[in-house]
Amino acid sequence: MKKIPIRTCIGCGMEKPKKELIRIVRTAEHAILLDPSGRMNGRGAYICRDPACVRKAWKTRGLDRSFKISVPKETYDRLEKEMMALADE
């Protein structure tokens, strides 16, 4: 039996199959971006396809903990908007 890769959402903390989550990447230039393709270079974190989980991640500083850096609220706000745009597709 093939093992399904499981990742934990940095917002709600639920464990889900990797393909149901969206990757967030921190690039070598320290930009933090949504990575719907899951193929960008850099350190990755995973989050549900849900703007609400971005807001939860802000409350728990989920990105800060994943990337071990201080992530400003503007970054979370931008990710939330990008997530809403994705959800509209």
Ligand SMILES: [Zn+2]
């Ligand atoms: Zn979640």
